[in-house]
Amino acid sequence: MAHAYTSGLRVSPRTVVARTRRLPLSGQVLVDVGDRVRPDTVVAETHLPGPVHNVNVTNALAIVPEEVPGCMLKQRDEPVAKGELIAESKGIFGLFKSSVRCPESGTIEMVSEVTGQVLIREPSTPVRINAYLDGTVTETLPGEGVVVETAGACIQGIFGVGGETHAPIRQIVQSPEDEVTGEMINDRLRGRIVCCGSMITLDALRKLIEVGASGVVVGGMRYHDIGDLLGYQIGVAVTGGEDIGLTMIVTEGFGRLPMAERTFELLRSMQDREASLSGATQIRAGVIRPEIIIRSNGDEASADQASSDRAAPAGRGLEAGSLVRLIREPWFGELATVASLPEQPVRLPTGAFARVLEARRTNGALVTVPRANVEIVET
Amino acid sequence: MSLPTEINVILATDCGSTTTKAILIERRDGAYRLVVRGEAPTTVEAPFEDVTRGVLNAVREVEEQSGREILDGERIVSPAEGGRGVDIYVSTSSAGGGLQMMVAGVVKSMTAESAERAALGAGAIVMETLASNDGRLPHERIERIRQLRPDMILLSGGVDGGTKSHVVEMAELIAAADPRPRLGSGYDLPVIYAGNADAREDIARILTERTELSQVDNLRPVLEAENLGPAREQIHTLFMEHVMAQAPGYGDLMAWTHVPIMPTPGAVGRMVRVVAERSGIDVLGVDIGGATTDVFSVFGGAFNRTVSANLGMSYSISNVLTEAGLENIARWLPFEMSDADLKDRMGNKMIRPTSIPQTMEELIIEQAVAREALRLAFEQHRNFAVELKGVQQLRTISDTFDQQTGGRTLVDLLNLDLIIGSGGVLSHAPSRAQAALMMVDAFQPEGITNLAVDSIFMMPHLGVLSTVHETAALEVFDRDCLVHLGPCVAPVGTGSPGAPCATVKARTDDAEWTHEAAVGELVAIPAGEAEEVALEVSPSRGFDAGAGRGVTVARTVRSGPLGVIIDTRSRPLQHPEDATERIETLQRDYHALDLFPESG
Numbered sequence: 001m002a003h004a005y006t007s008g009l010r011v012s013p014r015t016v017v018a019r020t021r022r023l024p025l026s027g028q029v030l031v032d033v034g035d036r037v038r039p040d041t042v043v044a045e046t047h048l049p050g051p052v053h054n055v056n057v058t059n060a061l062a063i064v065p066e067e068v069p070g071c072m073l074k075q076r077d078e079p080v081a082k083g084e085l086i087a088e089s090k091g092i093f094g095l096f097k098s099s100v101r102c103p104e105s106g107t108i109e110m111v112s113e114v115t116g117q118v119l120i121r122e123p124s125t126p127v128r129i130n131a132y133l134d135g136t137v138t139e140t141l142p143g144e145g146v147v148v149e150t151a152g153a154c155i156q157g158i159f160g161v162g163g164e165t166h167a168p169i170r171q172i173v174q175s176p177e178d179e180v181t182g183e184m185i186n187d188r189l190r191g192r193i194v195c196c197g198s199m200i201t202l203d204a205l206r207k208l209i210e211v212g213a214s215g216v217v218v219g220g221m222r223y224h225d226i227g228d229l230l231g232y233q234i235g236v237a238v239t240g241g242e243d244i245g246l247t248m249i250v251t252e253g254f255g256r257l258p259m260a261e262r263t264f265e266l267l268r269s270m271q272d273r274e275a276s277l278s279g280a281t282q283i284r285a286g287v288i289r290p291e292i293i294i295r296s297n298g299d300e301a302s303a304d305q306a307s308s309d310r311a312a313p314a315g316r317g318l319e320a321g322s323l324v325r326l327i328r329e330p331w332f333g334e335l336a337t338v339a340s341l342p343e344q345p346v347r348l349p350t351g352a353f354a355r356v357l358e359a360r361r362t363n364g365a366l367v368t369v370p371r372a373n374v375e376i377v378e379t
Numbered sequence: 380m381s382l383p384t385e386i387n388v389i390l391a392t393d394c395g396s397t398t399t400k401a402i403l404i405e406r407r408d409g410a411y412r413l414v415v416r417g418e419a420p421t422t423v424e425a426p427f428e429d430v431t432r433g434v435l436n437a438v439r440e441v442e443e444q445s446g447r448e449i450l451d452g453e454r455i456v457s458p459a460e461g462g463r464g465v466d467i468y469v470s471t472s473s474a475g476g477g478l479q480m481m482v483a484g485v486v487k488s489m490t491a492e493s494a495e496r497a498a499l500g501a502g503a504i505v506m507e508t509l510a511s512n513d514g515r516l517p518h519e520r521i522e523r524i525r526q527l528r529p530d531m532i533l534l535s536g537g538v539d540g541g542t543k544s545h546v547v548e549m550a551e552l553i554a555a556a557d558p559r560p561r562l563g564s565g566y567d568l569p570v571i572y573a574g575n576a577d578a579r580e581d582i583a584r585i586l587t588e589r590t591e592l593s594q595v596d597n598l599r600p601v602l603e604a605e606n607l608g609p610a611r612e613q614i615h616t617l618f619m620e621h622v623m624a625q626a627p628g629y630g631d632l633m634a635w636t637h638v639p640i641m642p643t644p645g646a647v648g649r650m651v652r653v654v655a656e657r658s659g660i661d662v663l664g665v666d667i668g669g670a671t672t673d674v675f676s677v678f679g680g681a682f683n684r685t686v687s688a689n690l691g692m693s694y695s696i697s698n699v700l701t702e703a704g705l706e707n708i709a710r711w712l713p714f715e716m717s718d719a720d721l722k723d724r725m726g727n728k729m730i731r732p733t734s735i736p737q738t739m740e741e742l743i744i745e746q747a748v749a750r751e752a753l754r755l756a757f758e759q760h761r762n763f764a765v766e767l768k769g770v771q772q773l774r775t776i777s778d779t780f781d782q783q784t785g786g787r788t789l790v791d792l793l794n795l796d797l798i799i800g801s802g803g804v805l806s807h808a809p810s811r812a813q814a815a816l817m818m819v820d821a822f823q824p825e826g827i828t829n830l831a832v833d834s835i836f837m838m839p840h841l842g843v844l845s846t847v848h849e850t851a852a853l854e855v856f857d858r859d860c861l862v863h864l865g866p867c868v869a870p871v872g873t874g875s876p877g878a879p880c881a882t883v884k885a886r887t888d889d890a891e892w893t894h895e896a897a898v899g900e901l902v903a904i905p906a907g908e909a910e911e912v913a914l915e916v917s918p919s920r921g922f923d924a925g926a927g928r929g930v931t932v933a934r935t936v937r938s939g940p941l942g943v944i945i946d947t948r949s950r951p952l953q954h955p956e957d958a959t960e961r962i963e964t965l966q967r968d969y970h971a972l973d974l975f976p977e978s979g
Binding site for chain 1: 517518521522525543544547548551554555556557581585670689694695697698699700701702718719720722723724725726727729730731732733734735736737738739740741742807808809810976
């Protein structure tokens with residue numbers, strides 16, 4: 001077999017990207033197919049049921065639960081205001097009455113004669129989702145959301161932290177090998193997506209947050225720096241909800257790793273262009289990678305349909321000549337070209353047998369690598 | 380689907396989160412044997428969203444390897460006719476995240492714990508355990524119920540005839556949260572009520588409108604006993620009828636199988652139980668995966684399962700780092716490495732979970748992580764597998780100075796007969812000796828304990844098969860599934876390093892060994908692999924090999940790749956604090972056992 005399938009990260013200057021924007025609960029779609037949307041255009045909204053508060057009427061009135069319904073001044077489904085009387089005991093000959101006031105405004109949800117509890121639900125809170133991309137609505141999902149599509153550049157990272165944002169790109173290094181340190185950060189990076197090289201120090205990250213940068217894209221960073229920044233270690237790669245003031249995307253991995261030349265050059269060519277950025281990562285079944293998406297300004301050639309989401313293949317062929325990244329020691333981070341794909345499993349230096357490929361490194365050396373340890377460089 | 384009277388050809392699949400594994404079993408010369416195994420990526424998620432695609436692909440691989448025609452287009456041919464088709468087809472599933480449950484009870488350490496045991500035993504991942512005394516305010520419980528979107532809820536609480544207000548209150552909170560199921564939107568969330576029988580009417584009134592309520596016998600009818608069977612069976616039924624029916628393609632798959640699809644861990648647990656019951660032994664089983672580690676045990680006939688949801692070798696590897704601490708992982712490395720480098724390597728494995736170690740250094744790091752993941756998962760299991768709490772105890776004068784409060788762990792390592800390891804890092808370790816030592820270091824067995832691994836992760840298939848054909852399941856288990864790694868002899872007691880610990884005599888048909896074991900050793904008697912060995916362990920005064928201090932134990936065992944392992948290191952294991960000394964000790968032990976042949 002001279003052909004195999006492997007995962008890869010997309011780095012494409014011209015593609016069509018479609019993103020489904022879905023509400024957490026059924027709601028209302030606010031745009032139509034064909035509408036032109038900006039990243040912050042609200043495309044759908046819904047209302048989340050409000051928090052529930054319980055009041056122990058039995059205790060408050062010193063009565064048994066069965067008596068609670070008879071003491072209620074407000075009934076199920078009735079609206080109530082904060083501080084309003086909701087229950088009152090009968091007292092002795094109408095005197096010495098005890099009463100219960102409502103702790104929050106809302107609606108009486110339930111009155112229990114078994115436990116003597118009364119549940120009050122606060123008014124619902126609105127939830128809106130925006131378009132995220134600068135593009136066009138291509139599909140509406142009634143009651144659920146929309147699909148937004150745009151043509152442009154798409155770069156996937158390997159790991160991200162933080163949610164969605166959009167801002168202009170600013171590359172601040174000259175080479176993918178360069179490291180970004182604290183003294184390179186200044187106020188002019190406020191509201192920018194800062195693109196770096198092989199590494200960013202913790203000090204520089206903290207300064208970026210301080211000056212109000214919107215995001216950072218970097219080849220590598222120290223794993224424990226993320227923990228220092230968040231205040232806790234990320235144990236499982238399911239991210240996107242962190243709130244540290246900016247969105248981070250690592251394109252290669254942990255450690256000092258030069259950003260792939262192709263990624264670096266693509267970001268350089270997009271200097272000052274507005275990009276949509278998402279740090280959401282999910283490395284489990286149903287994988288989600290962090291991404292940078294930049295809408296085409298019309299100067300670039302038309303989108304390459306073969307690499308678009310609409311034409312996305314289930315897996316991409318790995319064959320002689322394929323460009324791959326080596327994703328494990330001893331050549332972690334290096335690029336190589338597949339020379340051959342031997343069919344029979346080969347004994348590795350660990351003693352394990354695995355299916356391998358032979359690859360030529362950029363220095364010309366031919367090496368044997370487990371197929372599981374390469375990532376195709378998708379273009 | 381009716382079962383054929385004679386079963387000679389069996390097809391079994393396990394639909395995992397990432398891979399669907401199929402095995403073909405045939406009866407040959409009067410015995411059931413594994414013929415071939417095939418696998419293919421699971422296809423529950425986009426772009427396929429149909430589990431049967433992956434099953435068909437895995438079965439096609441079985442067809443190619445065995446030469447047996449099993450499929451007619453996209454239909455499994457059954458019953459078998461000549462060299463075509465299979466007599467029965469069975470399957471397990473953990474795809475799409477497996478069965479995710481929330482459980483609730485009244486008292487955290489009593490009915491809520493019993494409910495958790497029932498759910499875990501049925502093969503579920505317990506996302507949350509709620510109890511009236513869990514320290515949370517009612518609105519916090521409601522928020523939690525709403526945030527989680529479980530596949531089903533198990534509600535228990537109260538003994539039969541006891542007070543019902545607390546369990547009713549819990550039902551009210553569930554109703555107020557109006558929970559939605561994880562999969563599908565067109566049906567109500569299944570809720571099983573297995574609490575105080577007197578509260579059934581109230582529970583029905585509160586929950587029927589908003590949930591798909593079913594009621595079974597109380598899982599804690601009296602404080603002194605659990606009755607988990609009805610709740611477990613109902614979980615399996617609802618798993619099939621509701622959860623699986625919502626998952627893409629499972630409708631078809633359910634129609635293909637001859638018996639209900641089981642959750643994968645439920646099937647593994649069943650197999651562990653069957654093995655323990657057959658031989659009347661105490662068994663510990665562990666399955667270490669990429670995201671989670673499951674531990675199963677049968678001690679004194681009591682079955683327990685725990686799942687450590689975030690201890691795993693790839694997706695959750697960084698969580699092992701967080702929970703174990705860097706120093707605990709580094710203590711297993713026979714070389715120096717900076718903290719930052721070690722953390723980066725684990726982070727990189729987390730984000731590229733399918734990559735495999737190519738260098739010996741990387742392999743040793745992964746096996747160090749495995750030791751800690753297994754140790755932590757076992758610790759959790761030990762704390763969970765306990766006697767029932769809240770049971771009134773009869774005390775005598777002799778208990779004056781030894782008053783236990785109940786809830787003692789059932790895990791008794793001195794009486795443990797067999798540890799079965801499963802999961803990639805154990806089953807696919809480059810050498811079986813490495814797998815054996817990972818288990819010894821993680822579980823730190825005591826007395827004489829046999830070690831084994833599941834050769835190709837077949838226990839789920841055999842577990843579900845055992846529901847219809849226990850003989851076939853056990854025959855394949857003995858002949859093709861279990862790989863014996865030999866016994867570990869570990870007399871327990873205290874002594875200075877180098878002091879006499881035990882005399883170990885081993886005899887095979889061809890040879891005889893006598894080893895005077897001193898405290899602090901890790902050595903092996905090279906008895907040759909898979910030999911029957913007559914073992915006699917005479918512990919020194921103050922040491923116990925399983926029959927009491929100083930009492931000789933004689934047993935016939937099957938040797939493993941290292942022969943017979945003798946481990947007289949302290950319990951719990953302690954490493955030298957000085958890094959250089961620690962590294963030297965590890966290098967000496969690993970070299971003596973020839974554990975990493977090319978590591979020098």
